[in-house]
Amino acid sequence: NAPNEEDTSLPYQLSPSYKNIISVLLECKSKQTRNFADITGVAEDTLVLEANGSVSSIVDWARASKLDKNQQRAFEITGHFMLTFFSDDANQSELPQRCFRKEKLYLRQLVQMKIRNCDQLICLLHGPGGSGKTAVLDLVQAYAREYCSYLDNFQFTAQTIVVTAMSGVAATILLGETTARALHLNRKIDNIKPQHLEEWRNTHLVIIDEISFADEKDFANINTKLGVLCQSINKKYGGLNIVFSGDFRQLEPVKKGGPIYKAPAPEFKDWINCFIELEGMHRFKEDPEWGELLQRFQKWRSYR
DSSP states (O other), rough: TTOOOOOSSSSOOOOHHHHHHHHHHHHHHOOOEEEEEHHHOOOOOOEEOOOOOOHHHHHHHHHTTTTHHHHHHHHEEHGGGGGGGGOOSSSSHHHHHHHHHHHHHHHHHHHHHHHHOOOOOOOEOOOOSSSSSSHHHHHHHHHHHHHHHTTTTTOOOOTEEEEEESHHHHHHHHEEEEHHHHHTSOOGGGGHHHHHHHHTTTEEEEEEEGGGGHHHHHHHHHHHHHHHTTTTSSSSGOOOOOEEOOTTTTTOOTTTTGGGGOOOHHHTTTTTOOOEEEOOGGGTOOHHHHHHHHHHHHHHHHOO
């Protein structure tokens, strides 16, 4: 998958234990000096809590990275994937249990699970080029990578958070793969082998960028293939948390099916349970007039 990732030669890894997660929550509470310049472009050292999977650390990372308000909320919501690491174990002492369950409750509140009435996150992260979608997704991966480094018997790999894009250029920018290749969209179900299923045993989140290039058949195929790969064909997208990222106000995809918003597509119109709109112009700090011109053009297209 992505370059510079850890070795993924093992078919799957042991899931983190209850004891692992409790130890991270209780012990990793100090602040470290970090620089998020590679992600947000702000070259400034800042103190931030260690990524211990807690609400306070997720919120602190959003603040310290200098994301704008909407980006911060997008990062916090995407922190929903942290809940996939949490599991209950009754054979533990009462004090760690109380801490564990309390943190789970706080996480559920942060990601608004009660409002969405769903344990699964199916999110549309929408915004024009330069609004900061990639910065949010890069920060999510950085947080997850640090959190996993504290867990025994668990290593962050390219399969922990599967990063894909509908176009090859976007996949390269994200250091991921094309959606077709990563999700085996062009492979017949009969040709999906046991080793492919093993690769997905420890996947906690799927990110699909440039989703505006996907048509109705693509969404149906993504749902089918994730169901097979996760061996949960009766669950939406195989039961995985998923973030669709893109801009539907750009040029329409060159496909017979046309843009997804003009099709019935229940996988898109009925299943998405979280929508976040980014409106920043971070890419145009040096030329705000050009950024404002592009924004006006996008608004013109959306109201045509």
